[in-house]
Amino acid sequence: MGLGLAAAFGTALGLRQGGSSLATSAAGVSAGMLVVAVVAVPAFAIVLALASAPIDAFALARATTRAIARAGLVLGGLAPAVALYVVTVEDAITVTLVGFGALLLAGGIGMGSFHRELAPTLVSAPAATRWATRAAMLAFLVFAATLAARIWWIALPALTGAL
Amino acid sequence: MSGVDVALFNRILRAPSEVARDCRDEHDVAPMAAHALLAIVLGATLFGAAVGSWHGGAQIPLAGGKLALVTVGTLAVCAPAFYAIAAVFGRPWSLRTVVSLVLVAGARFSLVLLAATPVLWLTVNLGAGYHLVKVVAALAYALAGLTALTLLLRGLGDGPGKKATMTLFIGVFLMVGGQAAWVLRPYIGDPEQSDLPVLTREREGGMAYQVWLSVQQLGRPAPKSAP
Amino acid sequence: MSLRDLLLLYCVVGVACAIAVLRRAPATTARSLASAAATVPLWPLWAPFALASSQPRPRPPRSGDAAPLDGGALARIERALAEAVDAVAGTPMSEVFTRAVAARIAAEVGRVAVRLDELRALERRTGLDADASARRLRDLEAQGAPERAVATARLQHESLSRLGQLRAADAQALEELADLLEALRTQLLLARYAGSSAEGADAIVGEVWARLEGLGAAFDPGPERCT
Numbered sequence: 001m002g003l004g005l006a007a008a009f010g011t012a013l014g015l016r017q018g019g020s021s022l023a024t025s026a027a028g029v030s031a032g033m034l035v036v037a038v039v040a041v042p043a044f045a046i047v048l049a050l051a052s053a054p055i056d057a058f059a060l061a062r063a064t065t066r067a068i069a070r071a072g073l074v075l076g077g078l079a080p081a082v083a084l085y086v087v088t089v090e091d092a093i094t095v096t097l098v099g100f101g102a103l104l105l106a107g108g109i110g111m112g113s114f115h116r117e118l119a120p121t122l123v124s125a126p127a128a129t130r131w132a133t134r135a136a137m138l139a140f141l142v143f144a145a146t147l148a149a150r151i152w153w154i155a156l157p158a159l160t161g162a163l
Numbered sequence: 164m165s166g167v168d169v170a171l172f173n174r175i176l177r178a179p180s181e182v183a184r185d186c187r188d189e190h191d192v193a194p195m196a197a198h199a200l201l202a203i204v205l206g207a208t209l210f211g212a213a214v215g216s217w218h219g220g221a222q223i224p225l226a227g228g229k230l231a232l233v234t235v236g237t238l239a240v241c242a243p244a245f246y247a248i249a250a251v252f253g254r255p256w257s258l259r260t261v262v263s264l265v266l267v268a269g270a271r272f273s274l275v276l277l278a279a280t281p282v283l284w285l286t287v288n289l290g291a292g293y294h295l296v297k298v299v300a301a302l303a304y305a306l307a308g309l310t311a312l313t314l315l316l317r318g319l320g321d322g323p324g325k326k327a328t329m330t331l332f333i334g335v336f337l338m339v340g341g342q343a344a345w346v347l348r349p350y351i352g353d354p355e356q357s358d359l360p361v362l363t364r365e366r367e368g369g370m371a372y373q374v375w376l377s378v379q380q381l382g383r384p385a386p387k388s389a390p
Numbered sequence: 391m392s393l394r395d396l397l398l399l400y401c402v403v404g405v406a407c408a409i410a411v412l413r414r415a416p417a418t419t420a421r422s423l424a425s426a427a428a429t430v431p432l433w434p435l436w437a438p439f440a441l442a443s444s445q446p447r448p449r450p451p452r453s454g455d456a457a458p459l460d461g462g463a464l465a466r467i468e469r470a471l472a473e474a475v476d477a478v479a480g481t482p483m484s485e486v487f488t489r490a491v492a493a494r495i496a497a498e499v500g501r502v503a504v505r506l507d508e509l510r511a512l513e514r515r516t517g518l519d520a521d522a523s524a525r526r527l528r529d530l531e532a533q534g535a536p537e538r539a540v541a542t543a544r545l546q547h548e549s550l551s552r553l554g555q556l557r558a559a560d561a562q563a564l565e566e567l568a569d570l571l572e573a574l575r576t577q578l579l580l581a582r583y584a585g586s587s588a589e590g591a592d593a594i595v596g597e598v599w600a601r602l603e604g605l606g607a608a609f610d611p612g613p614e615r616c617t
Contacts, residue, residue, distance in 0.1 A: 018391040070251045077247025080240045088346045120532035193439040239434035259438045
């Protein structure tokens with residue numbers, strides 16, 4: 001559901017150029033989230049295992065799906081507003097600011113959800129494990145944000161046209 | 164809607180907490196939504212007509228219609244965003260709850276605009292200049308926005324994420340409302356143009372920039388003399 | 391894609407929603423036509439209400455429901471009763487559905503509605519919330535709180551969930567009763583204008599009484615069940 005709603009947001013972004021960019025933008029926005037889930041989360045799971053963190057694969061998968069669902073919901077909700085901007089503003093920089101602003105907001109909410117979902121499981125862990133896991137979590141969130149931003153940068157020409 | 168229930172408008176103005184609770188409980192929301200839509204269209208149209216009366220002629224119905232369109236359009240575009248924001252910040256309400264809250268807040272907004280309409284009309288009638296009319300209209304909008312905000316705040320109830328939800332609501336509403344209004348301008352009309360276009364296509368900065376420009380122009384002589 | 395294309399798409403969705411509203415309406419009346427007409431331009435704001443109010447069957451109750459929809463059900467029951475009484479007036483079928491029977495049904499439904507309202511008012515006053523109690527329970531468990539505190543929080547959550555389920559189930563029962571009375575009204579109208587037998591109506595009246603007794607039992611446990 002989250003990926004579908006993210007695709008709706010991508011379609012709204014693609015309205016600026018129309019045609020095939022409707023599909024490519026839809027795929028691009030979803031791809032940013034999907035790649036984080038498929039590439040970054042498994043890597044994070046390995047790091048967590050090394051740190052002996054009390055977080056199993058099931059909890060990680062649940063946190064990931066919830067984060068994607070929340071981020072997707074926000075993007076889906078903002079899609080009509082973004083569509084209005086995309087088709088009515090003359091200058092490309094406004095579209096870039098609005099589009100990246102929405103992606104940033106959704107990404108932040110998704111990452112916040114991921115963190116909140118996993119944080120309680122660390123309460124009972126030893127202090128050293130807790131600190132190692134927190135550091136790994138911080139590194140993961142930075143990496144996930146960078147990875148998603150890079151994919152969106154490549155896959156969404158409607159956003160980068162003004163830059 | 165079998166008839167207009169004036170008591171409902173009274174409740175929206177006098178008992179925002181009660182109305183917001185009814186929206187959350189989905190208690191009789193359909194008639195409330197119908198009345199709210201009526202209030203939104205009526206209030207925005209009349210206020211818009213008063214704004215357009217500065218230029219006169221065809222601008223009166225045009226500005227009225229456009230302002231109603233802007234208000235309804237903004238709420239329609241914002242409703243899905245509000246639904247999503249409320250859900251991710253701990254308020255997983257139904258779409259009907261969110262839309263009814265948005266509509267009653269919009270109705271409160273429009274009813275305040277309706278109250279401000281005679282004031283604006285009198286300002287125009289007394290021969291106020293273009294920039295003063297613009298600032299009075301902006302002030303009326305700000306006041307109406309504040310009253311709508313109080314209803315939304317009560318609608319959100321207590322609980323975590325209230326500030327974030329409200330901040331995002333306001334941000335989205337201002338961005339969408341500003342752009343929708345910008346697309347459908349002019350409302351008052353440029354004093355230097357005798358024949359106003361239905362829609363302006365030129366770039367003129369932005370809405371915030373134009374309001375700021377009008378504040379700066381307040382001290383200067385009005386371009387239109389008193390009748 | 392231009393704004394015109396986007397508006398065209400908006401109108402296409404609006405027309406589709408309007409058709410859905412008309413198709414879901416029990417009969418094509420001026421009211422349903424007006425609702426469908428309003429849906430075309432206002433579908434993001436009006437469709438959630440127009441489609442819900444004409445739904446043949448409400449969704450089943452869920453434990454997390456914020457509030458039942460008995461306000462709408464009560465209005466439907468009152469309307470169906472009045473129309474049923476009108477339908478049998480001056481015909482032999484008035485023996486099947488007398489004014490006295492309608493008055494007794496209305497009184498029973500009113501009694502149930504008052505109790506439901508009292509229950510909801512109690513929940514509002516005391517701020518009882520199953521979601522909040524669930525969060526509290528989760529937090530306590532996550533923090534490794536003492537077992538006694540967790541057990542108290544669990545008991546509170548289970549009681550609140552049960553209360554919510556009861557309330558939602560009774561609201562659902564009222565909705566079903568409204569459906570049944572609307573079916574009765576239609577049956578009586580059919581019998582009046584098509585000259586068919588009122589046997590079907592008789593069976594529905596029996597079913598209505600059975601449902602009312604069920605509702606009454608849920609609220610009036612009686613002294614023997616209070617021990």
